[in-house]
Amino acid sequence: MTSFPQLSADIEQLVARLNQAVALVEPQAICDEVKASLIEVAMGMHMPDELLEPAPDRYARRLLHRCPSGTYSVMAMTWGPGQGTPVHDHAGKWCVECLLEGQIEITTYEPVSDLTASVVQFAEVDTQTAHPGDVGILVPPMEYHRIRNVSDRKAVTVHVYQGEMLWCHAFHALESGGYRRERLTLDYSE
Numbered sequence: 235m236t237s238f239p240q241l242s243a244d245i246e247q248l249v250a251r252l253n254q255a256v257a258l259v260e261p262q263a264i265c266d267e268v269k270a271s272l273i274e275v276a277m278g279m280h281m282p283d284e285l286l287e288p289a290p291d292r293y294a295r296r297l298l299h300r301c302p303s304g305t306y307s308v309m310a311m312t313w314g315p316g317q318g319t320p321v322h323d324h325a326g327k328w329c330v331e332c333l334l335e336g337q338i339e340i341t342t343y344e345p346v347s348d349l350t351a352s353v354v355q356f357a358e359v360d361t362q363t364a365h366p367g368d369v370g371i372l373v374p375p376m377e378y379h380r381i382r383n384v385s386d387r388k389a390v391t392v393h394v395y396q397g398e399m400l401w402c403h404a405f406h407a408l409e410s411g412g413y414r415r416e417r418l419t420l421d422y423s424e
Contacts, residue, residue, distance in 0.1 A: 244275070244278075244279040244280060245279075245298060245299050245308070247275050248271060248272075248275045248276060248279070248299075248308065249299055249301075249308075251267075251271035251274075251275055252268060252271055252301075252306060252308070252394060253301075254267065255267035255268045255271060256268075256301075256305045256306055261328045261373050261374075261396075262371075262373055264328065264396075265328050265330050265371040265373055266371070268330040268371075268394050269330050269332075269369045269371060272330060272332040272369055272392060272394065273332070273367065273369060276332050276334065276392045277332070277334065277366070277367055279334075279392075281310065281334075281390070285310055285312070286312055286335075286388070286390055287312060288312045288313065288314030288317065288388050289312070289314070289423050290314075292317060293311055293312065293313045293314070293317045293318070293319070293383075294311060294312040294313075294423035295309060295311050295420065295421070295422055295423050296309065296310045296311070296312075296422060296423055297309055297398075297422055298310050298392070300398055304397055304398070305396070305397070306394055306395060306396060306397065307394070307395050307397065307398040307399070308392065308393070308394050309392070309393045309394075309395065309399075310390065310391070310392055310393075311390070311391045311392075311393060312388055312389070312390050313336070313338060313381075313382075313383035313388060313389040313390070313391070314383065314388055315383055315385060315386045315387065315388070316382075316383060316384075317382070317383050318339075318380065318381055318382030318383060319380055319381050319382070319404070320380060320404045320405060320406055320407075321341075321343055321356060321378060321379070321380045321404070321405040321407075321413060322378070322379070322380070322402045322403060322404045322405065322418070323374075323377050323378055323402055323403045324372055324374070324377045324395070324399060324402060325399065325401055325402050325403070326374050326377070327374070327377075327395055327396040327397055327399060328371075328372060328373045328374065328395075328396045329371075329372045329377070329393055329394065329395050329396070329399070330369060330370070330371050330372075330393070330394045331369065331370045331372075331381075331391055331392070331393045332367075332368070332369045332391060332392045332393075333364045333365065333366055333367070333368050333369075333389065333390075333391050334366060334390045334391065334392060335366055335388070335389060335390040336366070336383065336385055336387050336388055336389025336390060337363060337364065337365055337383070337384065337385045337387075337389060338363070338364050338381055338382065338383050338384070338389045338391065339361060339362070339363050339364075339381070339382045339383075339384045340361070340362050340363075340364055340370060340379055340380070340381050341358060341360070341361040341379060341380045341382075342358075342359040342360050342361075342376070342378065342379045343356040343357065343358055343359060343378040343379060343380070344356065344357050344359050344376075344378065345378060347412075349403075349415065350415075351415075352414070352415075353408065353411075353412035353413065353414065354405055354412060354413045354414075354415050355411075355412050355413070356378065356405065356413060363384070378405075399420060400419065400420055401417060401418060401419050401420055402417075402418055402420065403415055403416065403417055403418065404416050404418040
């Protein structure tokens with residue numbers, strides 16, 4: 235994993251705010267405070283060029299900070315044109331996502347069948363296009379969504395997760411209808 239020392243002052247300021255936020259304990263209150271922190275601090279962060287480089291084959295996922303107690307982590311993601319995720323969950327963890335640069339499309343889903351079945355059914359709830367400064371909050375059980383960069387320019391997001399998100403369930407659309415569930419291990423980009 236690459237270290238980004240240029241971010242230290244910005245990250246220290248964000249970490250101080252996030253440490254206060256996670257002390258609130260209740261997930262919605264934490265997420266509301268994390269949202270305010272991202273809007274006030276992350277939007278002004280200077281990021282080195284190597285952090286903003288998209289990966290050629292999928293969106294780039296880079297760890298910026300891991301709380302020593304394991305309470306939360308901060309991730310930067312860079313999305314090349316057309317890159318995105320399948321429908322996925324957040325493994326029961328809350329998450330706050332802030333768009334720093336570019337434009338992304340976020341579609342939220344609600345399960346309408348047993349999530350452990352071999353074929354899962356979802357109802358599409360909403361699709362929104364996010365612009366710089368927009369922040370989204372996911373608090374389980376409302377954690378199912380898909381993110382895509384639908385523009386011809388890169389997009390950069392910062393995500394704050396409860397704990398460290400090392401896996402999730404991805405749901406792949408089937409031609410016959412429904413979605414096939416898969417446990418997906420998440421790694422970091424170099």
